[in-house]
Amino acid sequence: MPGHAASLMQLPISLDPALPATLQEQLFRALQRLILRGVAAPGIVLPGSRQLAAQLGVSRNTVVLAVERLASEGYVGPVRGRGMAVSEGLPDSFLSAPPAMVRSGPRRAADRGGAITRPSRPPAIDFRIGRPDSASFPQAAWRRAVDRQLQHRLDGLFDYPDPAGHHGLRACIASQLAAARGIAADAADIVILSGLPEALDIAATVLSLRGRVALVEKPCYARALAVLRHHGAAVRAIPVDRHGLQVDRLPKGTARLVFVTPSHQFPLGFTLPLERRAALLGKASALDAYVFEDDYDSDFRHEGSPLTALKGLDASGRVIYFGTFAKSLGPGLRLAYVVLPRSLREPFLRVKDIAYRGRPWLEQAALADFIAEGSYQSHIRRSRRLYTRRRDVLGRALRQAFGPVDLSGLGGGMHLAWHLGRNLPGARRIAALAAATGVGVYPIEAAPAEAFGDRRLLDRTLLIGYASVEEAAIEPGVAKLARAIEED
Amino acid sequence: MPGHAASLMQLPISLDPALPATLQEQLFRALQRLILRGVAAPGIVLPGSRQLAAQLGVSRNTVVLAVERLASEGYVGPVRGRGMAVSEGLPDSFLSAPPAMVRSGPRRAADRGGAITRPSRPPAIDFRIGRPDSASFPQAAWRRAVDRQLQHRLDGLFDYPDPAGHHGLRACIASQLAAARGIAADAADIVILSGLPEALDIAATVLSLRGRVALVEKPCYARALAVLRHHGAAVRAIPVDRHGLQVDRLPKGTARLVFVTPSHQFPLGFTLPLERRAALLGKASALDAYVFEDDYDSDFRHEGSPLTALKGLDASGRVIYFGTFAKSLGPGLRLAYVVLPRSLREPFLRVKDIAYRGRPWLEQAALADFIAEGSYQSHIRRSRRLYTRRRDVLGRALRQAFGPVDLSGLGGGMHLAWHLGRNLPGARRIAALAAATGVGVYPIEAAPAEAFGDRRLLDRTLLIGYASVEEAAIEPGVAKLARAIEED
Numbered sequence: 001m002p003g004h005a006a007s008l009m010q011l012p013i014s015l016d017p018a019l020p021a022t023l024q025e026q027l028f029r030a031l032q033r034l035i036l037r038g039v040a041a042p043g044i045v046l047p048g049s050r051q052l053a054a055q056l057g058v059s060r061n062t063v064v065l066a067v068e069r070l071a072s073e074g075y076v077g078p079v080r081g082r083g084m085a086v087s088e089g090l091p092d093s094f095l096s097a098p099p100a101m102v103r104s105g106p107r108r109a110a111d112r113g114g115a116i117t118r119p120s121r122p123p124a125i126d127f128r129i130g131r132p133d134s135a136s137f138p139q140a141a142w143r144r145a146v147d148r149q150l151q152h153r154l155d156g157l158f159d160y161p162d163p164a165g166h167h168g169l170r171a172c173i174a175s176q177l178a179a180a181r182g183i184a185a186d187a188a189d190i191v192i193l194s195g196l197p198e199a200l201d202i203a204a205t206v207l208s209l210r211g212r213v214a215l216v217e218k219p220c221y222a223r224a225l226a227v228l229r230h231h232g233a234a235v236r237a238i239p240v241d242r243h244g245l246q247v248d249r250l251p252k253g254t255a256r257l258v259f260v261t262p263s264h265q266f267p268l269g270f271t272l273p274l275e276r277r278a279a280l281l282g283k284a285s286a287l288d289a290y291v292f293e294d295d296y297d298s299d300f301r302h303e304g305s306p307l308t309a310l311k312g313l314d315a316s317g318r319v320i321y322f323g324t325f326a327k328s329l330g331p332g333l334r335l336a337y338v339v340l341p342r343s344l345r346e347p348f349l350r351v352k353d354i355a356y357r358g359r360p361w362l363e364q365a366a367l368a369d370f371i372a373e374g375s376y377q378s379h380i381r382r383s384r385r386l387y388t389r390r391r392d393v394l395g396r397a398l399r400q401a402f403g404p405v406d407l408s409g410l411g412g413g414m415h416l417a418w419h420l421g422r423n424l425p426g427a428r429r430i431a432a433l434a435a436a437t438g439v440g441v442y443p444i445e446a447a448p449a450e451a452f453g454d455r456r457l458l459d460r461t462l463l464i465g466y467a468s469v470e471e472a473a474i475e476p477g478v479a480k481l482a483r484a485i486e487e488d
Numbered sequence: 489m490p491g492h493a494a495s496l497m498q499l500p501i502s503l504d505p506a507l508p509a510t511l512q513e514q515l516f517r518a519l520q521r522l523i524l525r526g527v528a529a530p531g532i533v534l535p536g537s538r539q540l541a542a543q544l545g546v547s548r549n550t551v552v553l554a555v556e557r558l559a560s561e562g563y564v565g566p567v568r569g570r571g572m573a574v575s576e577g578l579p580d581s582f583l584s585a586p587p588a589m590v591r592s593g594p595r596r597a598a599d600r601g602g603a604i605t606r607p608s609r610p611p612a613i614d615f616r617i618g619r620p621d622s623a624s625f626p627q628a629a630w631r632r633a634v635d636r637q638l639q640h641r642l643d644g645l646f647d648y649p650d651p652a653g654h655h656g657l658r659a660c661i662a663s664q665l666a667a668a669r670g671i672a673a674d675a676a677d678i679v680i681l682s683g684l685p686e687a688l689d690i691a692a693t694v695l696s697l698r699g700r701v702a703l704v705e706k707p708c709y710a711r712a713l714a715v716l717r718h719h720g721a722a723v724r725a726i727p728v729d730r731h732g733l734q735v736d737r738l739p740k741g742t743a744r745l746v747f748v749t750p751s752h753q754f755p756l757g758f759t760l761p762l763e764r765r766a767a768l769l770g771k772a773s774a775l776d777a778y779v780f781e782d783d784y785d786s787d788f789r790h791e792g793s794p795l796t797a798l799k800g801l802d803a804s805g806r807v808i809y810f811g812t813f814a815k816s817l818g819p820g821l822r823l824a825y826v827v828l829p830r831s832l833r834e835p836f837l838r839v840k841d842i843a844y845r846g847r848p849w850l851e852q853a854a855l856a857d858f859i860a861e862g863s864y865q866s867h868i869r870r871s872r873r874l875y876t877r878r879r880d881v882l883g884r885a886l887r888q889a890f891g892p893v894d895l896s897g898l899g900g901g902m903h904l905a906w907h908l909g910r911n912l913p914g915a916r917r918i919a920a921l922a923a924a925t926g927v928g929v930y931p932i933e934a935a936p937a938e939a940f941g942d943r944r945l946l947d948r949t950l951l952i953g954y955a956s957v958e959e960a961a962i963e964p965g966v967a968k969l970a971r972a973i974e975e976d
Contacts, residue, residue, distance in 0.1 A: 021666075021667040025667060028793075032670070036801075069793045073762050075762070131646060134641075134642065134643075137642065137645070139642065143635065143639070146635075146850070147631065147634075150630065150634060151631070154622065154625065154627065154818070154820075155622075156820045157622075157625070157817070157818035157819075157820040158619060158620065158625075158818045158819070158820060158956075159619070159818075159819060159820060160819045160820070161819075161820055161822065178509070179509045182517065194844065194845060194848075195845060197844070197845060198843050200843075201842070201843035227842060227843060230842050273562060274561055274562030274563070275562065304557070305557045305560060305561070308520070308561060313524075330642070330645035330646045330647075331645075331646070331647060331649075332642075332644045332645040332648070332649055332850075334649065334846070334847065334848040334849075335848075354685060354689070354714055354715060355686050355688075355689035355718075356685070356686060356844075357683060357685060357822070359848075360820065360821055360822040360823070360847075360848055360851055361820035361821075362634070362820075362850070362851060363850060363851075468646075
């Protein structure tokens with residue numbers, strides 16, 4: 001059927017030497033496409049290689065190799081004395097398969113660093129919460145710590161990482177926790193993971209939360225709630241007051257888990273006092289519940305020393321402690337950890353190993369070094385001083401612009417909560433007015449926090465982060481905010 | 489009660505200036521411990537700061553600050569005119585709490601690189617499977633690619649990474665897949681994740697596998713099976729022959745998922761031919777099943793070109809394609825990806841975002857650069873040549889030592905499977921004999937693969953990896969193996 005073969009040659013096979021794929025590859029794909037689309041039907045004989053080469057302006061060898069590959073994949077086969085023909089055995093279902101395309105070179109993403117998906121341009125002065133100051137990050141020391149790992153034998157690259165995490169890093173964390181949080185743990189109690197959602201996801205599986213009661217604070221971190229609900233837990237929210245979780249309002253009966261943020265209640269910033277910590281541990285025992293302690297924002301204490309963590313007071317092995325480097329270094333690291341009660345170590349690691357395995361080796365190893373040489377600790381000290389100053393400037397600016405204001409969360413952390421007086425618009429309205437003038441302040445749901453429909457929390461609470469806002473921009477930002485509200 | 493106070497002073501409070509914690513911190517912890525243990529009971533008055541400072545040989549300021557911190561945490565409170573006393577309000581449950589200990593400096597892990605947990609010393613000549621050659625890794629280029637990311641603005645560090653993965657990296661992968669695997673995908677079809685278990689875990693959730701049929705190859709990757717079982721799938725194993733999955737033995741009825749390794753059947757190394765690929769896609773349609781294509785070992789093809797991936801032939805949007813950088817660069821990176829059918833993109837990302845969020849930014853950004861500059865591609869080409877040579881040397885050595893041997897998986901990949909003749913001991917016995925002489929060869933379950941009790945697979949199959957064994961060590965390794973078997 002030379003007619004068919006000739007008609008095949010009329011078809012647009014366009015080869016482009018500028019594309020990254022070789023001409024041979026391009027020709028293979030083009031012919032494969034013709035076959036798959038049914039343009040070159042079963043039985044059709046391909047033109048000779050000399051002829052095809054001449055027509056396409058490529059070497060004969062290119063054609064021969066492309067056709068050989070078609071043959072090796074079964075698209076064409078030899079016909080006695082007549083060259084190669086499209087195979088008869090190709091199932092009909094193939095003939096409508098989408099063609100494999102030869103694409104041009106890689107598109108470079110606009111944001112090379114980290115593919116940040118934000119709906120629109122961030123405000124010029126963005127009081128967003130939970131973001132560390134990038135300008136004061138010890139870039140040179142961190143760069144050295146990473147590069148040291150890449151100078152020598154890259155052992156960590158060539159094997160699967162320990163699902164529990166880098167041993168040296170776990171030992172460093174244990175040491176830090178003893179000094180800073182009063183937690184007696186060793187490396188074997190610690191598991192490195194990506195963040196709170198992963199930690200809670202694994203805990204929820206280990207504790208078989210489906211259908212069982214999980215108690216959370218009202219308001220609470222929306223992502224924590226999403227994980228609990230994903231696992232089918234029966235979630236009940238217990239209100240917080242100015243001293244955090246109202247422990248005496250915990251229900252009777254049984255519960256499987258209590259999720260709390262004792263250091264700096266998320267997102268309102270209250271600190272759970274010692275008596276309530278003790279009462280909570282007693283109550284957990286009565287409920288037969290585990291306590292998931294999200295030690296939110298404990299790195300930066302502006303007033304006094306941080307209270308000893310619940311985990312440091314836990315006599316009965318009920319507390320799962322969660323800490324993270326997302327706030328002290330950056331969320332792009334994806335490095336966090338849990339300290340587990342002995343009884344949960346083995347089941348937790350077993351579940352983690354099913355799907356998550358270990359964390360990437362490089363930044364774990366670098367961080368261990370960074371802590372061991374003391375760079376981490378001095379970074380934390382510097383950040384704490386910086387954030388304390390910014391908090392002071394923010395508080396002063398708010399009082400200047402709005403008179404007496406009811407703020408919470410001043411004792412530590414990276415943001416404060418402003419409990420809006422009745423004379424002010426609602427939180428969402430203020431956030432929208434502010435955004436229109438290039439200032440970012442946030443209602444509680446943007447934290448993201450879940451208020452369980454509490455109108456006072458939703459309407460009358462505004463969150464203002466100060467850690468990542470330059471000191472000189474804070475007062476102007478607040479002044480713009482005040483003007484925007486006034487002009488409303 | 490000065491008597492009590494005096495007795496408190498007799499107790500061993502040992503402060504050590506050589507420890508990393510400050511003396512003030514140590515004293516705070518020591519006193520806290522005494523209170524928590526009930527040694528210093530409620531109501532007991534602490535000795536004066538001057539007295540305590542003299543006794544412990546520390547400055548008075550150290551004592552004052554430690555006691556102030558105890559007071560701020562609620563352990564002690566002022567007693568009119570008599571200094572500080574242990575609080576009465578501490579609940580009984582506290583009094584048996586384990587003490588928070590001041591620990592010595594961080595222990596440095598022996599293996600700084602990556603905390604590899606292996607039960608014992610690896611064999612001197614280790615034919616283990618699935619490990620790339622570390623000596624030929626392009627360390628300098630990789631180091632530069634990582635360092636370039638750390639030289640400039642670390643945007644990626646200071647925000648949460650895109651759950652779908654670094655956009656630039658996804659675009660690079662899409663481009664690679666078009667050229668190498670005949671897959672027409674763009675960045676939006678691709679999700680970066682840590683490895684096969686995570687990919688399958690998310691897919692199992694998205695597809696609601698509980699109680700539904702999942703078809704796997706026999707033998708198959710044990711970790712894949714573990715994920716499917718963890719999700720409560722009704723797993724059925726379909727035997728493979730020399731051409732991979734026996735597609736005509738797929739059951740009638742319905743199934744939710746078919747898990748296959750078409751490029752290089754894991755762990756036996758067979759390649760699924762085109763006709764079976766077509767038949768499998770047709771069968772999946774009849775079963776109303778999704779196909780999970782684990783494109784195992786497709787980076788290194790020793791003979792001919794790789795066949796177009798199932799995903800490249802998929803007309804009906806049923807194929808979830810999985811690829812990884814664990815074999816081409818190293819498993820310590822924890823970087824892999826899926827290419828999703830359009831219908832699964834949104835639910836897959838939603839489930840991923842609940843617990844896993846995005847991958848760490850640094851190595852994703854570095855890898856995008858590494859691919860864009862062509863370093864990745866030339867590394868793959870060099871590795872392929874290296875592994876082809878090692879495969880040849882290994883095959884020759886085996887034939888020299890054992891005569892005609894029945895090997896599979898020679899067409900590509902990083903290991904081969906030896907189907908042992910009846911004249912040889914069983915696979916486990918051989919592995920044990922080899923290990924005793926410092927040579928690592930592996931029975932199928934060490935892959936780790938699941939043989940579903942098939943005695944022929946378990947007894948008569950030995951896996952020998954060659955990618956990470958120096959060429960000069962291959963023949964001596966095989967000779968040692970032969971001697972060990974002979975002397976048995």
